[in-house]
Amino acid sequence: MISQFFVLSQRGDNIVFRDYRGDVQKGSTEIFFRKVKFWKEDGEEEAPPVFNVDGVNYFHVKIVGLLFVATTRANVSPSLIMELLQRISRVTKDYLGILSEESLRRNFVLVYELLDEVIDFGYVQTTSTEVLKSYIFNEPIVVDAARVPALGPASLFMQGNKRMPGTAVTKSVVANEPGGRKREEIFVDIIEKISVTFSSSGYILTSEIDGTIQMKSYLTGNPEIKLALNEDVTIGRGGSSAYGYGSSVGSGAVILDDCNFHESVHLDNFDLDRTLSLVPSDGEFSVMNYRMTQEFKPPFRVTALIEEAGALKAEVIIKIRAEFPSSATANTILVQMPLPSYTSRVSFDVEPGAVGQLADFKEANKRLEWSLKKIVGGAEHTLRAKLTFSQETHGNLTKEAGPVSMNFTIPMYNASRLQVKYLQIAKKSKTYNPYRWVRYVTQANSYVARM
Amino acid sequence: MAPPAYQSQRSSSSPSQPSGKSEVSDLRLQLRQLAGSRAPGVDDSKRELYKKVISYMTIGIDVSSVFSEMVMCSATSDIVLKKMCYLYVGNYAKSNPDIALLTINFLQRDCKDQDPMIRGLALRSLCSLRVPNLVEYLVGPLGSGLKDGSSYVRMVAVMGILKLYHISANTCIDADFPATLKHLMLNDPETQVVANCLLALQEIWSGEASSSEEASRERDSLLRKPLIYYFLNRIREFGEFAQCLVLELVAKYVPSDNSEVFDIMNLLEDRLQHANGAVVLATIKVFMQLTLSMTDVHQQVYERIKAPLITLANTGSHEQSYAVLSHLHLLVMRAPMLFSSDYKHFYCHYNEPSYVKKLKLEMLTAVANEDNTYEIVTELCEYVANVDIPIARESIRAVGKIALQQYDVNAIVDRLLQFLEMEKDYVTAETLVLIKDLLRKYPQWSHDCIAVVGSISSNNVQEPKAKAALIWMLGEYAQDVADAPYILESMIENWEEEDSAEVRLHLLTASMKCFFRRPPETQKALGTVLAAGIADFHQDVHDRALMYYRLLQQSPSIAEKVVNPPKQDVSVFADTQSNEIKDRIFDEFNSLSVVYQKPSFMFTDKEHRGPFEFSDELGNLSIGSESANSVVPAQIVDANDKDLLLSTTEKEDSRASSNNGDGYGASLIDASSGPLVAVDTQPAVQAAQASMAIDDLLGLGITAPAPLPPSLKLNAKAVIDPGTFQQKWRQLPVCLTQEIQMTSQGVAALTTPQPLIQHMQGNSIHCIASGGQSPNFKLFFFAQKAEDTSTFLVECVINKSSSKAQIKIKADDQSTSNAFSESFQSVFSKFGMS
Structure with missing residues (x-):
C-alpha cells in the first residue's frame, strides 16, 4: 500500500504527482529530493533505494535519469514496491513508446490516466498493459526518438536490462503507425549480461551469465505462441549448490543454475521438448530470466x-x-x-x-x-x-x-549458447504471417581484470 | 516547469508562462466563456484548458480558485475531459468542502450512466472527495456499485467502501458494508474484486478490532481453514500483486498438522519460479512461517529458496536486487553455514552501488569458515585497494571480523599488516582499529603486530578511533615498543590540539600503563598528562586524571593493580543486536523491517504496522505486571534451543556473558569498542524483573499454589517473555475453545482485571497481558508444567453482561490440554468465592 507516487526530474522538478491516501504531507517531494541529493549517512554518498524520514518511507528507482518515487507510512513489502515502480515505468513506456522527461511532460494527462487505473487508494489494481488498454482514452503524443539524447554505456545499467536494440523501443502499444494500419510483429530478444573476473595472471576467478528472454508483441488477437529452446538445456545443477566448474565441460549441454518465468508462461511441455507456450499480452515483458555459472568462453x-x-x-x-x-x-x-x-x-x-x-x-x-x-x-x-x-x-x-x-x-552473439530454436505463432488464417524477430545481444555487466 | 511550456507551443490561443495569479484568473475567464457553449469543437478547447489547469496543479500552483468553472464545464460526454475534471476535483475537494458540494450532483448522475467506465470513474471520484459532511451522498451509489453488473464498477466500489471507512467509519459500519464485502469476497467471479474485498476487510476489521469484539472475531475468521483454502485454490487466477496479498494472509495461517503444511507448500512450489520478486518473497515467507516448528523441513526450505533468491538478486534493477538481497542477508545471518558454499555469489561487482556492496560484504563475512576463508579474504583484499573509499573501509572491517571469528588467523594477520604498508590514511586508520581488537582476542600475535605498528608515524594517523587504538597499543605493549614513552610524550605535547575526548582518555591510561613498565622514561610525560588532564574541561577526562593522580598518591603499586591488572582475553565481542530483536525482524520477513534491520515498532506508528500484526493486539492491552501488587515472575528466558536455524547466536551470547566476570575486560569494551549495545528489553520484562527483585528484597514469597487436580502440576514460578509468548501464540494451533459460565460473585468481583489476575496467579496461571473496559475484558495467560517447560497459552475474553468467558487454549504438548483446561476452569470458577 502506498500513499503517494511521483516522478522527479534530475533537477528535482515534479513531473507527475499523485496522492492516493492523503496521510503523507505535501512537502514530501522536497524532503525526498533533498535527502537523496545530499545523502551522507553511514559514510556513504549514495542514498539507498529505501529510507525513512520521520515515519515516512521513501522508495525510489532511477530510470533513464528520472526518479520514480513512492511513499508510505506502512511497513510494506519492499520488493512489492520496487516491482511496482519498475512496472509503472514499463507500462508508461509501453504507452508512450519512449520513456524520457520530455515524453512524460507532454503526455502527463495520459500518465495520470494510467496511474488512476494502476493504483486505487494505494493498492495495486493492475499493471497489465493489455488490461489497461480498455481504460485509457488519451492518445499518446509520440516524442521523436532522434531527439532523445544518446544514452552512454553506463546508463545501460541505470535501467537494468530494459534497453532493447532496434526499432521496437520507440513504438507505442496504442499509437497507430503513420500508414494507418498496425504492423503485425513480435520481437524476442535474448539479452545476456556477463560478469567475469580475471586474476592478475589471466585465470578466470568467477564468471556468470544473467540472461533474460524478453518479448514485445504487437500481434492483434492474442494468438498463442510457442518458443522452443535448445533441447539440451537443463535447469539446476543436480541438486548440488556448489559453484564449481568443470562438471559439464565438453558435453555441450547448456546448464542453467536457475531460472524464473513470467506469469503467462506454461511449462506443460517443457520437460518433454523444452518449449514454453504463452499467450503474450501487449507490451514488453520478460518471458524468462536465467542464471548460469557453467564455464563458458569469455568473449x-x-x-x-x-x-x-x-x-x-x-x-x-x-x-x-x-x-x-x-x-x-x-x-x-x-x-x-x-x-x-x-x-x-x-x-x-x-x-x-x-x-x-x-x-x-x-x-x-x-x-x-x-x-x-x-x-x-x-x-x-x-x-x-x-x-x-x-x-x-x-x-x-x-x-x-x-x-x-x-x-x-x-x-547477435550469446555466450551461454542458449537459443530460441523456433518461434511458432498459432495461425489465425493462411495469410497470417506476422514478422518475427529473434535477436541476441550480449553485454558486459562486471567485466574486470585485476592487476 | 516544462509541461506548460509545451502546452503553450501547442495551444494557439495564448502563449503563456506559468507565473501565477494572472495566469490562473486568465484561465478562469476562458473556462467561463466555454462553460455554456455548445459550439462544435468546444470540447477540444476545453481539453487544452483543462490540461493547463492540471499541469499547474502538478507543479504546485494553486488553481483551486477555478473550482466552480471547472465544475460548470464538466457537463460533457467527452470521457477524456471527464477524467481530467475528476482528477482536479479529487485534488481540491478536501480543501474546499463547500464547493465540493457542487460536484456531488454531476458525480451522482454519472454514477448512473450507461457506460460502465463512466459509472466506475464517477464512483471513484465521488469517494475520493474526502469531505466528511458529504458521506451521506456516498452510501447509495456505493450500495448499487457493489451490485453493478460490471466488474470494473464493483472493483471501484469495494475500494470506495474502504475510502468511506476512512472518512467516516461509523457510516461504513452502520450501512453494514463489511458484511456485503464478505459476501462479495466469497462469491464474486472476478478475482480483483475478491482481492479488493480482502484488503478492504483487513483494513476495516483491524481498525475496528480494538473497540469491537465482533470485528476482532471477524478478522480472525479470515484465517480459518476454508477461507484460506478458497484463496489458495484460486491463487493462480489472481493478478501478481493480488497473489502477494493472498500469500501474506496464508503466512499467518496455522495449519492443523504437518500434512497440511506439505499440501500448502506443494501447491505454492511453482510460485518460487515467478519472475516477480514480490511473489517469490511472499511465498518464501509462507514457507518459513509454516515450517518454523519443523527443524529439518525448515532447513530444506533454506536449500530450496537459495537458487530463486540468487536469481532474483541478479536480474532486474539494482533497486530490485537490493530489496531481495536484504532478505537473503537476513537468511544468511541466521544460518551462515547453509550458505558457506555459495560465497562466490556474494562477491561484489565493480559497478554495483555501495548499498548493494555493503550487504554483500556482510554476507561474505558471515559465511566465512575454515574451507573458504582463504578465498574470501583474498577477494576482500582486492576491494581494499578499491577507489570506492567507504567500500575499502568496509572490506578491511570485514577482514578483521573474519579474523575475530576464526581460529587460524595466521594468514589474515599478515594481510592486515600488509594493509599498513599501503600508506593510505583511511586504510591505516581502519587497520589499526582492527589490530587492536585482534590483540585483545589473540595476544599471542602481539609480537608480529607490534613490530609493524610501532613503526607507524603517529602523524599519519588522524582519525580519533585509529588514534585511540594506536595509543592503546602503545600503552598495552609499552615494553615491546622501544619508542613508546617518546611517542606518547610527543602526543601529549599536542594535548591542546586534540579535539577528541576519547583520544585524551586513552592518552591518560596509556601513559599510566607505560609508567608502570618504564617509570624513568615516562615519569615526566605522566606528570604533564595528569596536569593537563586535571585541567581539562571535559568531565570524564578531568575525573579520570584526578583519579589516577590520587591513586598514585596512595601507592603506585595499588594504582597498577587498578589501572593495569592482568586481564583475560576477549573471546567473543558482544553482538550488536539482541536475539529477541533478530527474531522480531525474522517474524516480519518481507517487510521494511528486513531492509532497515529493525523491527517495525522502531520506525513505524502503531496503526501503520499492517493488518494482522499480533503484537498490536498485545500492545493495546495493558501488561499484567504493571500494577504493583500483581507479581509476574517473568524473566528473559534463555531459550535452550540450540538449533542452528531457530536460535542464532545464543551460544555466543552466553559465552560473552560468562566472560563478564572479568571486570577489566568489561571496561575495555566500554572504552574502545564504541557504544555498547542498547538492548531493547521490553518494558514489561523490566517491570516484572524489578518487581520481582523488590519482592526478593522484602522476603515476600509468592502465594502458595492451591492444590490442582493431580493429573497436572503447574510451575508456580513459570516464566515467559512477551516476545516468546507472541511467537508461540502465532505458531501453535488452537487445541481447545470453550465457553465458561461465570459465577455471579465472579462477575461482581471483576471491576478491573487485576483481582482476577491475582487470583489466577495464586494458582500458577500467570497473566502476561490484559485489557478492555467493563463489561468486556481480554486477558492472555500462560502456565508451565512443573516437570518440564512445556507451556500452555490461554486467551480469555470475558463479557460481564452475559456472565460468560470465551477461552482459547494453545499448548506445546497438546495431549495435556484437556487436563489443563479443567484446571483452568476449576480455578477460574473459584474466582470471587473467597
Whole structure:
C-alpha cells in the first residue's frame, strides 16, 4: 500500500504527482529530493533505494535519469514496491513508446490516466498493459526518438536490462503507425549480461551469465505462441549448490543454475521438448530470466600490466583479444582503469592504423579511459600508456592502480549458447504471417581484470 | 516547469508562462466563456484548458480558485475531459468542502450512466472527495456499485467502501458494508474484486478490532481453514500483486498438522519460479512461517529458496536486487553455514552501488569458515585497494571480523599488516582499529603486530578511533615498543590540539600503563598528562586524571593493580543486536523491517504496522505486571534451543556473558569498542524483573499454589517473555475453545482485571497481558508444567453482561490440554468465592 507516487526530474522538478491516501504531507517531494541529493549517512554518498524520514518511507528507482518515487507510512513489502515502480515505468513506456522527461511532460494527462487505473487508494489494481488498454482514452503524443539524447554505456545499467536494440523501443502499444494500419510483429530478444573476473595472471576467478528472454508483441488477437529452446538445456545443477566448474565441460549441454518465468508462461511441455507456450499480452515483458555459472568462453581476454619505468614514471599496457567468431562485432567498447592518485600526466601510444579509438586520461578521478567503436571477432588491440607521477611511488604499483573494467555490447552473439530454436505463432488464417524477430545481444555487466 | 511550456507551443490561443495569479484568473475567464457553449469543437478547447489547469496543479500552483468553472464545464460526454475534471476535483475537494458540494450532483448522475467506465470513474471520484459532511451522498451509489453488473464498477466500489471507512467509519459500519464485502469476497467471479474485498476487510476489521469484539472475531475468521483454502485454490487466477496479498494472509495461517503444511507448500512450489520478486518473497515467507516448528523441513526450505533468491538478486534493477538481497542477508545471518558454499555469489561487482556492496560484504563475512576463508579474504583484499573509499573501509572491517571469528588467523594477520604498508590514511586508520581488537582476542600475535605498528608515524594517523587504538597499543605493549614513552610524550605535547575526548582518555591510561613498565622514561610525560588532564574541561577526562593522580598518591603499586591488572582475553565481542530483536525482524520477513534491520515498532506508528500484526493486539492491552501488587515472575528466558536455524547466536551470547566476570575486560569494551549495545528489553520484562527483585528484597514469597487436580502440576514460578509468548501464540494451533459460565460473585468481583489476575496467579496461571473496559475484558495467560517447560497459552475474553468467558487454549504438548483446561476452569470458577 502506498500513499503517494511521483516522478522527479534530475533537477528535482515534479513531473507527475499523485496522492492516493492523503496521510503523507505535501512537502514530501522536497524532503525526498533533498535527502537523496545530499545523502551522507553511514559514510556513504549514495542514498539507498529505501529510507525513512520521520515515519515516512521513501522508495525510489532511477530510470533513464528520472526518479520514480513512492511513499508510505506502512511497513510494506519492499520488493512489492520496487516491482511496482519498475512496472509503472514499463507500462508508461509501453504507452508512450519512449520513456524520457520530455515524453512524460507532454503526455502527463495520459500518465495520470494510467496511474488512476494502476493504483486505487494505494493498492495495486493492475499493471497489465493489455488490461489497461480498455481504460485509457488519451492518445499518446509520440516524442521523436532522434531527439532523445544518446544514452552512454553506463546508463545501460541505470535501467537494468530494459534497453532493447532496434526499432521496437520507440513504438507505442496504442499509437497507430503513420500508414494507418498496425504492423503485425513480435520481437524476442535474448539479452545476456556477463560478469567475469580475471586474476592478475589471466585465470578466470568467477564468471556468470544473467540472461533474460524478453518479448514485445504487437500481434492483434492474442494468438498463442510457442518458443522452443535448445533441447539440451537443463535447469539446476543436480541438486548440488556448489559453484564449481568443470562438471559439464565438453558435453555441450547448456546448464542453467536457475531460472524464473513470467506469469503467462506454461511449462506443460517443457520437460518433454523444452518449449514454453504463452499467450503474450501487449507490451514488453520478460518471458524468462536465467542464471548460469557453467564455464563458458569469455568473449574478451583482457590483460593489463603496470610497471615502473624510471623515476616518477611507469608504463601501462592493456591488451584485449576478441575470442568470438569473426561473424560478430562488438560495439561501444569502453575500457577503464583507475591510475595511482599521484599521476600527473599520461601520454598514449595507440596502435598504428586504429580507427575509432580514443584514449584519454580523466584528471578529476585519475582514470584512464580507452574507447573503441568496434571490435571484430578474432581481433586484438593493445594500448600503451606512459604515466608521469608527481611523487615517488611507495613500493607496490599494482596496489595503487586498477582493476581494469570493460564495457561492451555484442549484438547477435550469446555466450551461454542458449537459443530460441523456433518461434511458432498459432495461425489465425493462411495469410497470417506476422514478422518475427529473434535477436541476441550480449553485454558486459562486471567485466574486470585485476592487476 | 516544462509541461506548460509545451502546452503553450501547442495551444494557439495564448502563449503563456506559468507565473501565477494572472495566469490562473486568465484561465478562469476562458473556462467561463466555454462553460455554456455548445459550439462544435468546444470540447477540444476545453481539453487544452483543462490540461493547463492540471499541469499547474502538478507543479504546485494553486488553481483551486477555478473550482466552480471547472465544475460548470464538466457537463460533457467527452470521457477524456471527464477524467481530467475528476482528477482536479479529487485534488481540491478536501480543501474546499463547500464547493465540493457542487460536484456531488454531476458525480451522482454519472454514477448512473450507461457506460460502465463512466459509472466506475464517477464512483471513484465521488469517494475520493474526502469531505466528511458529504458521506451521506456516498452510501447509495456505493450500495448499487457493489451490485453493478460490471466488474470494473464493483472493483471501484469495494475500494470506495474502504475510502468511506476512512472518512467516516461509523457510516461504513452502520450501512453494514463489511458484511456485503464478505459476501462479495466469497462469491464474486472476478478475482480483483475478491482481492479488493480482502484488503478492504483487513483494513476495516483491524481498525475496528480494538473497540469491537465482533470485528476482532471477524478478522480472525479470515484465517480459518476454508477461507484460506478458497484463496489458495484460486491463487493462480489472481493478478501478481493480488497473489502477494493472498500469500501474506496464508503466512499467518496455522495449519492443523504437518500434512497440511506439505499440501500448502506443494501447491505454492511453482510460485518460487515467478519472475516477480514480490511473489517469490511472499511465498518464501509462507514457507518459513509454516515450517518454523519443523527443524529439518525448515532447513530444506533454506536449500530450496537459495537458487530463486540468487536469481532474483541478479536480474532486474539494482533497486530490485537490493530489496531481495536484504532478505537473503537476513537468511544468511541466521544460518551462515547453509550458505558457506555459495560465497562466490556474494562477491561484489565493480559497478554495483555501495548499498548493494555493503550487504554483500556482510554476507561474505558471515559465511566465512575454515574451507573458504582463504578465498574470501583474498577477494576482500582486492576491494581494499578499491577507489570506492567507504567500500575499502568496509572490506578491511570485514577482514578483521573474519579474523575475530576464526581460529587460524595466521594468514589474515599478515594481510592486515600488509594493509599498513599501503600508506593510505583511511586504510591505516581502519587497520589499526582492527589490530587492536585482534590483540585483545589473540595476544599471542602481539609480537608480529607490534613490530609493524610501532613503526607507524603517529602523524599519519588522524582519525580519533585509529588514534585511540594506536595509543592503546602503545600503552598495552609499552615494553615491546622501544619508542613508546617518546611517542606518547610527543602526543601529549599536542594535548591542546586534540579535539577528541576519547583520544585524551586513552592518552591518560596509556601513559599510566607505560609508567608502570618504564617509570624513568615516562615519569615526566605522566606528570604533564595528569596536569593537563586535571585541567581539562571535559568531565570524564578531568575525573579520570584526578583519579589516577590520587591513586598514585596512595601507592603506585595499588594504582597498577587498578589501572593495569592482568586481564583475560576477549573471546567473543558482544553482538550488536539482541536475539529477541533478530527474531522480531525474522517474524516480519518481507517487510521494511528486513531492509532497515529493525523491527517495525522502531520506525513505524502503531496503526501503520499492517493488518494482522499480533503484537498490536498485545500492545493495546495493558501488561499484567504493571500494577504493583500483581507479581509476574517473568524473566528473559534463555531459550535452550540450540538449533542452528531457530536460535542464532545464543551460544555466543552466553559465552560473552560468562566472560563478564572479568571486570577489566568489561571496561575495555566500554572504552574502545564504541557504544555498547542498547538492548531493547521490553518494558514489561523490566517491570516484572524489578518487581520481582523488590519482592526478593522484602522476603515476600509468592502465594502458595492451591492444590490442582493431580493429573497436572503447574510451575508456580513459570516464566515467559512477551516476545516468546507472541511467537508461540502465532505458531501453535488452537487445541481447545470453550465457553465458561461465570459465577455471579465472579462477575461482581471483576471491576478491573487485576483481582482476577491475582487470583489466577495464586494458582500458577500467570497473566502476561490484559485489557478492555467493563463489561468486556481480554486477558492472555500462560502456565508451565512443573516437570518440564512445556507451556500452555490461554486467551480469555470475558463479557460481564452475559456472565460468560470465551477461552482459547494453545499448548506445546497438546495431549495435556484437556487436563489443563479443567484446571483452568476449576480455578477460574473459584474466582470471587473467597
